Amino acid sequence: MVSLSSSARLLPFPLLQSFIRPFSSSATLLRGYSRRSSPIAAAFSQASQSSHAVREGQVMEAPRPSSRRPWKPTCLYYTQGKCAMMKDAMHLEKFSHNLMVDLPVNASATDKVKPQKLDYLLILDLEGKVEILEFPVVMIDAQSMEFIDSFHRFVRPTAMSEHRIREYIEGKYGKFGVDRVWHDTAIHFKEVLQEFEDWIGNHNLWKKEQGGSLNNAAFVTCGNWDLKTKVPEQCKVSKIKLPTYFMEWINLKDIYLNFYCRRATGMMTMMRELQLPIVGSHHLGIDDSKNIARVVQHMLADGAMMQITAKRQSATGDVKFLFKDRIR
Numbered sequence: 296m297v298s299l300s301s302s303a304r305l306l307p308f309p310l311l312q313s314f315i316r317p318f319s320s321s322a323t324l325l326r327g328y329s330r331r332s333s334p335i336a337a338a339f340s341q342a343s344q345s346s347h348a349v350r351e352g353q354v355m356e357a358p359r360p361s362s363r364r365p366w367k368p369t370c371l372y373y374t375q376g377k378c379a380m381m382k383d384a385m386h387l388e389k390f391s392h393n394l395m396v397d398l399p400v401n402a403s404a405t406d407k408v409k410p411q412k413l414d415y416l417l418i419l420d421l422e423g424k425v426e427i428l429e430f431p432v433v434m435i436d437a438q439s440m441e442f443i444d445s446f447h448r449f450v451r452p453t454a455m456s457e458h459r460i461r462e463y464i465e466g467k468y469g470k471f472g473v474d475r476v477w478h479d480t481a482i483h484f485k486e487v488l489q490e491f492e493d494w495i496g497n498h499n500l501w502k503k504e505q506g507g508s509l510n511n512a513a514f515v516t517c518g519n520w521d522l523k524t525k526v527p528e529q530c531k532v533s534k535i536k537l538p539t540y541f542m543e544w545i546n547l548k549d550i551y552l553n554f555y556c557r558r559a560t561g562m563m564t565m566m567r568e569l570q571l572p573i574v575g576s577h578h579l580g581i582d583d584s585k586n587i588a589r590v591v592q593h594m595l596a597d598g599a600m601m602q603i604t605a606k607r608q609s610a611t612g613d614v615k616f617l618f619k620d621r622i623r
């Protein structure tokens with residue numbers, strides 16, 4: 296049997312899931328492009344099919360209880376541009392292949408939205424304590440609040456034995472039933488960043504020749520850990536220079552504190568206070584990123600301004616925090 300892990304890595308990335316952002320900045324045009332799905336065909340083994348098994352231990356709550364469509368887990372091969380079962384009716388019945396369904400915009404709740412300095416928000420919620428195991432990004436239009444696209448990769452540790460990786464993944468993802476898809480798809484952090492750069496490049500959010508910062512877009516994280524601590528640590532382990540696009544970010548907790556004048560220690564607190572149900576599995580990175588994106592959509596609808604809260608000085612590497620009142 297052909298294993299997906301070997302065949303999938305050979306698939307040309309740009310065909311997989313990136314959508315070309317048109318030159319026109321018209322949001323309507325852009326959304327039209329972004330909604331297209333891009334199914335891929337690849338040899339797929341029986342063994343790999345069984346790995347699409349139901350994920351266990353999930354909180355199954357529909358974002359729209361009135362919706363006829365029951366909530367279903369997202370296909371994690373699809374989110375990584377590697378689903379080869381897009382023509383299998385049973386598979387499509389069981390797994391969602393559309394992230395938009397978890398991130399609907401309430402069109403009647405847009406009157407309080409403030410003009411934003413940034414066009415796009417890249418919600419990032421890394422997983423992995425020893426090394427990064429998952430790099431999920433959800434892209435939201437800051438003005439219309441609509442879901443535009445996502446970038447999701449499982450990340451294979453660089454400095455860890457195979458045996459240790461097996462244990463680590465079993466402990467971390469076994470309970471969600473997604474350890475198999477992790478092993479089938481994970482790639483090294485260095486390759487993840489190369490593919491991520493193709494993705495932000497295709498969306499016109501970044502150009503290597505233009506100094507490497509993001510163009511009218513910013514990362515949104517829940518806390519400072521992801522970009523202050525973890526990414527620089529992983530860059531050291533992976534022996535790569537910290538890319539310029541990681542030098543500034545929006546800590547949603549600081550925006551939350553300054554906008555609502557109350558502290559939230561994490562995503563769960565924010566969701567509880569905003570009365571948003573948790574969708575999917577908490578601590579599965581792509582599901583957490585979608586849930587944080589729903590907090591962002593809610594805050595934008597309430598009139599919050601999304602702006603940079605932390606900047607790393609390129610000379611010293613020190614991080615400067617831009618808000619006086621912030622979560623420490």
Ligand SMILES: [Zn+2]
Nearest residue numbers: 370373378380
């Ligand atoms: Zn699929």
